[in-house]
Amino acid sequence: MLISECVKAGLRKSLKDKFKDRRGSTDIIADILSVAREEAKKTQIVYKANLNFTRLEQYLPPLVDKELIKNTDGEYKTTEKGRAFLRDYQAMKGLLN
Numbered sequence: 001m002l003i004s005e006c007v008k009a010g011l012r013k014s015l016k017d018k019f020k021d022r023r024g025s026t027d028i029i030a031d032i033l034s035v036a037r038e039e040a041k042k043t044q045i046v047y048k049a050n051l052n053f054t055r056l057e058q059y060l061p062p063l064v065d066k067e068l069i070k071n072t073d074g075e076y077k078t079t080e081k082g083r084a085f086l087r088d089y090q091a092m093k094g095l096l097n
Contacts, residue, residue: 025059030089032059033068033082039075 023031031049040048046056060076063069068082078086 026089028055028059029063029068030086032056032063033078033086036069036076036078037083037086039072039077041075045076 028049028051032045032051035045035048042053042056042060045051046053049056051059060069060071063082064071066081067079068085069076070079
């Protein structure tokens, strides 16, 4: 095998690994809710959930609308419904692993 073919094969493999390791929307939601168990500002959620502000702005309004998280004066806190989601998420994740 030529060096260029080896490099291409290695790149393909590493890209597949990167895509496989990406979080899905459910994982991101769980991360946001986990961070907001204790009140958290947007900046704290961004850093602790490993997001950017644009991505966070896509997730927060639906989470508030579905009453999984509440916004009180710029601080977000996971609701009881959100904590139930997290418990179910962890149980499901435990079964799959």
